[in-house]
Structures are given as structure tokens and as C-alpha cells.
Amino acid sequence: MFHKEGHKIILITFMLCIILSMFSHFLIENEMISKAIIAVLIVFLVLILQFFRNPKRNYTLDTNHAVSPVDGKVVVIEEVFEKEYYNEKRLQVSVFMSPLNVHITRYPVGGNVVFSKYHPGKFLVAWHPKSSEENERTTVVVNNPAFGDVLHRQIAGALAKRIVNYAEKDQQVDQASESGFIKFGSRVDVFLPLDAKINVKLNQKVKGGITILAKK
Structure with missing residues (x-):
């Protein structure tokens, strides 16, 4: 589950990662470099997703x-x-x-x-x-x-x-x-x-x- 403040950023990041991965796959002849770029993009996307995560928690409320x-x-x-x-x-x-x-x-x-x-x-x-x-x-x-x-x-x-x-x-x-x-x-x-x-x-x-x- 992701926080509402991250919905727009997550969507933009996801689209950019897909586009850049496609460019890397089709335009870069060196396969190792292409795979390295795609790997970096995946890690970047995972970090963005982790930042905006909204984990469910059980809260114990106490006025004191x-x-x-x-x-x-x-x-x-x-x-x-x-x-x-x-x-x-x-x-x-x-x-x-x-x-x-x-x-x-x-x-x-x-x-x-x-x-x-x-x-x-x-x-x-x-x-x-x-x-x-x-x-x-x-x-x-x-x-x-x-x-x-x-x-x-x-x-x-x-x-x-x-x-x-x-x-x-x-x-x-x-x-x-x-x-x-x-x-x-x-x-x-x-x-x-x-x-x-x-x-x-x-x-x-x-x-x-x-x-x-x-x-x-």
C-alpha cells in the first residue's frame, strides 16, 4: 500500500523507467551496459516505492x-x-x-x-x-x-x-x-x-x- 502523496511521483517514475529501459534495450548495442542500466532503473523504482510505502499498523491509543x-x-x-x-x-x-x-x-x-x-x-x-x-x-x-x-x-x-x-x-x-x-x-x-x-x-x-x- 502506498501513500497518496506518492501516487503521482510513482506513476511518473514507473513510466520513465519503462521508457528508458526500452531505449537502453533497443539502442545500446553492448548487452552488459544495457542490462546494467535497466538494473539501476529497477533499483531506483524500488527505492521510490519503498519511500512512499504506507504500512498497516495497529495503534494503541493512550492519553497519558x-x-x-x-x-x-x-x-x-x-x-x-x-x-x-x-x-x-x-x-x-x-x-x-x-x-x-x-x-x-x-x-x-x-x-x-x-x-x-x-x-x-x-x-x-x-x-x-x-x-x-x-x-x-x-x-x-x-x-x-x-x-x-x-x-x-x-x-x-x-x-x-x-x-x-x-x-x-x-x-x-x-x-x-x-x-x-x-x-x-x-x-x-x-x-x-x-x-x-x-x-x-x-x-x-x-x-x-x-x-x-x-x-x-
Whole structure:
């Protein structure tokens, strides 16, 4: 099953691979080179299909849990001053996604969307210290009964050239439901209250909507 954000790209890639394979087969006399080109095209198509995959998962919803918004690896766990929305200190947990990860962004908690904003910006590598403030990004805040306001921020990276955000202010959302999509790699930051009990460690691999980032 593939995500709707990839349908157009998958179709275009599939058609291009067929056309280029036919050209390679009929116009290149060297059989080894022709087969090598076709093999590369097949690998490229498989990578595109893998990137836009949308695996079915069973989610366990819990108001007292904040789950990872994306698949990837935990790269930041620290207390920071968040100045866009809270203007106070928060616990930040950041998850980095490689191009091989599932790139659907999910709501860490359920509740009411109280803030949703898109910011145009640069395309620094996702692990750059200033990427969360200078890169293209979206900020979404959901008010949750247990955690209060929980902010998650999609951040574009050097390869991510488009962020899709589905969140709208005053919308009621369910935990682990789709919040957006980031195309071709990046990271997502989650900002939690200081009394939240962090449930992950640095470099831990996590799954979107499944792995518990923090408990209340």
C-alpha cells in the first residue's frame, strides 16, 4: 500500500523507467551496459516505492502517552527554550528520518489543534543546529488533556524539498492519525512539558504512532 502523496511521483517514475529501459534495450548495442542500466532503473523504482510505502499498523491509543510522530532514530533529548509558541523551556525529543524510513508524520497526542503554521526557509542538513529555526518547516500544536499543549515541528532537510501539513486550527485529531508528510528525508521535533517522563534513549530506533516517546 502506498501513500497518496506518492501516487503521482510513482506513476511518473514507473513510466520513465519503462521508457528508458526500452531505449537502453533497443539502442545500446553492448548487452552488459544495457542490462546494467535497466538494473539501476529497477533499483531506483524500488527505492521510490519503498519511500512512499504506507504500512498497516495497529495503534494503541493512550492519553497519558506521547508517541513518536515518525519512523527514524532519536537524535536529540534535551531541555530547550522554545520561542515560537511557548516562549518557555520544554523537553525536546527529535527524530531523524533517512530516505529509507516511512515518511508519514503522525500526531504524537490526540486533542484539539490550537496552532498550525508553515514557515518557508532554507534546506540545511537536518542535523544542523540551526535547521529547526532556519529551514522550511511547519509547527503544529495539539492541546491534550494529560500533557497540555504538545508541539511537533516538521523540518525539511537537504533532500526534503516539500513538507505537507494536514493540520488545521480547531480541528479535533486522534493520536497516531496522519498529520502530514515530508518528502525525501528530514526530522521532526516534539516539545513536551518539563515534567514529562521520557521513555526513549539517544540513537534508539522508533516507529511512528507506535513507540512511546514520553509518559505523563
